[in-house]
Amino acid sequence: MARILRNQSFPIFDFPPNPPNHSHKTILVPPAAATMEEPMLPPGVAGGGTMVNVLCCMCGVSIAPNPSNTCASCLASKADVTRGISTEATLHQCRGCQRWHKDAGKWLGCELESRELMSLCLSKVSGLSGRNASGDKVRVVDAGWVWTEPHSMRLKVRLTVQKEVQAGTILQQSFVVVFVVRNQQCIECQAEFRQGSWKSLVQVRQRVNHKRTFLYLEQLILKHGAHRGCLSIETFRDGMDFYFPDKGKAARFISFLENVVPIKTKVSKKLISTDDKSNVSNYKYTNYVEICPLCKDDLLYLPSKTARNLGNISRLVMVKNISNVIQLIDPLSGQTAAMSPEVFWRDPLRPVITAARSRLTRYIVLGKEAVALERNVSKKGTSKRNRNKLAAVILAKEEDLGINDVQYEERSHLGYLMRSGDVNEGYDLKELQFVDDDAEEDRSAGKLPDVVVVRKLYGGVATNEADAAKKRIFRLQRLDVDVAESMRSRSAKKDQEMEDMDEEDFLREVEADKEMRVNMNLYKSELLAKKEEGEGEGGDGNGANGSDNNAKSNIDNDEEDDDDQQVKLDELLDGLVLSDGPDKPMADAGGVAKTDEFGMQYYEEGEKATKDGINYAGRDEARQMESKDAAKPVNVFGKEFMNKEFKFL
Ligand SMILES: [Zn+2]
Numbered sequence: 001m002a003r004i005l006r007n008q009s010f011p012i013f014d015f016p017p018n019p020p021n022h023s024h025k026t027i028l029v030p031p032a033a034a035t036m037e038e039p040m041l042p043p044g045v046a047g048g049g050t051m052v053n054v055l056c057c058m059c060g061v062s063i064a065p066n067p068s069n070t071c072a073s074c075l076a077s078k079a080d081v082t083r084g085i086s087t088e089a090t091l092h093q094c095r096g097c098q099r100w101h102k103d104a105g106k107w108l109g110c111e112l113e114s115r116e117l118m119s120l121c122l123s124k125v126s127g128l129s130g131r132n133a134s135g136d137k138v139r140v141v142d143a144g145w146v147w148t149e150p151h152s153m154r155l156k157v158r159l160t161v162q163k164e165v166q167a168g169t170i171l172q173q174s175f176v177v178v179f180v181v182r183n184q185q186c187i188e189c190q191a192e193f194r195q196g197s198w199k200s201l202v203q204v205r206q207r208v209n210h211k212r213t214f215l216y217l218e219q220l221i222l223k224h225g226a227h228r229g230c231l232s233i234e235t236f237r238d239g240m241d242f243y244f245p246d247k248g249k250a251a252r253f254i255s256f257l258e259n260v261v262p263i264k265t266k267v268s269k270k271l272i273s274t275d276d277k278s279n280v281s282n283y284k285y286t287n288y289v290e291i292c293p294l295c296k297d298d299l300l301y302l303p304s305k306t307a308r309n310l311g312n313i314s315r316l317v318m319v320k321n322i323s324n325v326i327q328l329i330d331p332l333s334g335q336t337a338a339m340s341p342e343v344f345w346r347d348p349l350r351p352v353i354t355a356a357r358s359r360l361t362r363y364i365v366l367g368k369e370a371v372a373l374e375r376n377v378s379k380k381g382t383s384k385r386n387r388n389k390l391a392a393v394i395l396a397k398e399e400d401l402g403i404n405d406v407q408y409e410e411r412s413h414l415g416y417l418m419r420s421g422d423v424n425e426g427y428d429l430k431e432l433q434f435v436d437d438d439a440e441e442d443r444s445a446g447k448l449p450d451v452v453v454v455r456k457l458y459g460g461v462a463t464n465e466a467d468a469a470k471k472r473i474f475r476l477q478r479l480d481v482d483v484a485e486s487m488r489s490r491s492a493k494k495d496q497e498m499e500d501m502d503e504e505d506f507l508r509e510v511e512a513d514k515e516m517r518v519n520m521n522l523y524k525s526e527l528l529a530k531k532e533e534g535e536g537e538g539g540d541g542n543g544a545n546g547s548d549n550n551a552k553s554n555i556d557n558d559e560e561d562d563d564d565q566q567v568k569l570d571e572l573l574d575g576l577v578l579s580d581g582p583d584k585p586m587a588d589a590g591g592v593a594k595t596d597e598f599g600m601q602y603y604e605e606g607e608k609a610t611k612d613g614i615n616y617a618g619r620d621e622a623r624q625m626e627s628k629d630a631a632k633p634v635n636v637f638g639k640e641f642m643n644k645e646f647k648f649l
C-alpha cells in the first residue's frame with residue numbers, strides 16, 4: 001500500500017540555490033540562528049545571482065522570499081491544517097442486524113476495521129471533501145484505525161492530511177477523529193421485531209413538550225439496572241417503549257416506575273393465537289404508563305382548596321422534586337408539601353410556567369439579607385432547616401446590567417446559596433403571563449413576587465462561556481435505545497436541537513440539586529480524568545489546554561463556599577464503562593479468530609485492518625497518541641487515500 005508512514009522524518013526540502021556571497025543584496029545568515037535552525041542550506045551552491053534571499057521573520061534563517069517571508073518550519077509551527085475538519089462525528093448502528101446507517105434509510109453491512117467502514121466513517125467527517133470552511137482544500141493521504149476501549153461506543157480514526165499553505169509549501173498533519181456509535185433500529189429489524197417475540201410492552205409517556213423527566217428516569221433506570229431483561233427500548237419525542245419477553249419482567253419494571261415517578265397505568269391485552277387442543281391462549285400485553293405532567297422546577301398555582309389540604313401551603317409553589325410523589329416547595333417561605341399521584345390524577349393541574357429555558361431569565365446576585373418569617377406564616381410546614389435556608393436576595397437582570405439600575409429584592413428558598421456575583425435562573429413574573437385566569441389576576445394585580453429564583457448556575461454556564469457544556473467535570477451514562485424511525489425522518493434536525501436543549505437543561509438541574517444526584521451515577525468527565533492524570537504524574541497537566549483549570553476552579557474554592565448543592569469531586573465515579581457497546585462480534589484477544597458462539601466470523605484486534613491494508617494503532621500506541629500532531633512540512637503531495645466519493649484508491 002502506498003501510504004505515508006506515520007513516523008517518517010521530515011522535513012525534506014527543495015531549497016533554491018544559494019545566492020553568491022559577494023552580492024551586495026545578500027543578507028548573511030547570522031551564525032547563531034543558522035546553527036539553531038535546521039535544515040542548513042547547502043553551502044556554496046552556485047546560483048544565477050537573480051534569486052535574493054531574505055531572513056525568515058520568525059527564526060532568521062535565510063530563505064527564498066515568499067508571501068509571508070516565513071520559512072517552512074516556522075509556518076508549520078503556527079499552522080493548523082486541520083482547521084475546519086470535524087474531530088467528532090456520529091455513526092448509527094442497528095443492534096438487530098449490525099448494519100451501519102449510510103444515508104437516507106440505506107444500511108450498510110460491514111465489519112469493524114474494514115475498508116467499507118472506513119469509507120463510511122470518512123464520509124461522515126465534515127470538511128474533508130471539497131473546500132472546507134476556510135476555503136482551502138485538504139488532501140487525505142492516510143487514515144488508520146485506532147484502538148478504543150471495548151463497549152465504549154466509540155471508534156477512532158487517525159487521519160493524515162496535507163495542504164499547500166502557500167506556493168511551494170505543503171504541510172502535513174495527523175489527528176484523531178472520534179466516532180460516537182449510537183444504536184438505531186433499521187426499518188427491517190423494526191418490522192421484524194413488531195411481528196416478533198415480545199409478550200409485554202410498557203409504553204411510558206409524559207404529556208409535556210420536553211424530555212427532562214425522561215432524562216432523569218433514564219438515570220434512575222441505569223442506576224438500578226431496571227431495564228435488565230428488556231428486549232428493546234425505543235424512544236419517541238413524548239416517551240419511551242420498553243419491550244419484554246414476558247409479563248413478569250414487565251410487571252417488575254412497572255413496579256420500579258411506581259417507586260420513582262408518579263404514574264398511572266392502564267393494561268390492555270390482545271389475543272394472538274389459541275391452541276384448540278390444549279385450550280391455551282396466547283396474548284400480548286400493552287401497559288400504558290402515564291407520568292404525571294408536572295416536572296421539577298415547574299411553577300404551580302394551586303387551587304385554594306388543594307393548597308389548604310396540603311398543610312395550608314401558599315398557592316404559588318414550585319415543584320421541588322419528582323419521586324413517587326410530587327414534592328412541592330413555597331419558594332418564599334421554604335414550606336414543603338407532598339402531593340400523591342392519586343390526589344394529582346383526581347384533579348389534574350397544569351403548571352403556570354414550565355421550567356423551559358425560554359421561560360427563564362438570568363439574574364445576577366447583588367447581595368442578600370436574612371429574613372425572619374412573620375408569625376402568621378405556618379412554621380409547622382417549614383422545617384427549621386428550610387427556614388435557615390431562606391434569605392432575601394437582591395437581584396438584577398443580567399441583560400439590565402449597564403443599561404439601568406433596576407433591582408429586585410425577593411425571598412428565596414435557595415437564598416443561603418447566594419453570594420454577590422452569583423448567577424441565577426428565575427421566573428420573571430413581571431413579564432411572564434399566566435394562562436390560568438385566577439393566577440393571572442393575582443399576578444397582574446402585583447400580588448405575586450416579581451422574581452422566583454429557580455436555580456443557581458455553576459461553572460461555565462454561569463459565566464456564559466461558549467463551550468461551558470464541554471467543561472463539565474461530570475458526565476452521565478446513557479441508555480442504549482433505538483430512535484423511532486418516524487421521529488427521525490420527519491424533522492430530525494429540529495428534534496435533535498430540542499433534545500440537546502433538554503439535555504443541557506437537565507444537566508443544569510443535576511448540577512444544582514444534590515438531592516436529585518443521590519439517585520444517579522455521575523462519572524468523571526474525560527476532561528477531569530485527564531486533569532487528574534496530569535497531576536498524578538506531577539506534570540503541569542494543562543499544556544496547550546489552559547481551559548482545564550476552569551473545570552476545577554469551582555471545586556478548588558470549596559472551603560470559602562458553604563454551597564452544599566454544587567457537584568463535589570467525591571460524588572464522581574471513575575471511568576465510565578458503558579454496558580452495551582457496539583455489539584462487536586470481535587471477542588477478547590487470544591488464539592486465531594474463526595467464529596464466535598453465535599456463529600459469527602470475527603478477527604483479532606487489528607487483524608481485519610491489516611487484511612484490508614489499513615493501519616491499526618493498538619492499545620498501547622493509542623494511549624500515547626496525541627489527538628493532534630503539529631504540522632510538518634513535506635516536499636511533495638502524497639497519494640490521495642480515497643477519491644471524492646470516499647472510495648479507496
Ligand atoms: Zn523560520
Ligand SMILES: [Zn+2]
Nearest residue numbers: 094097186189
Ligand atoms: Zn437492522
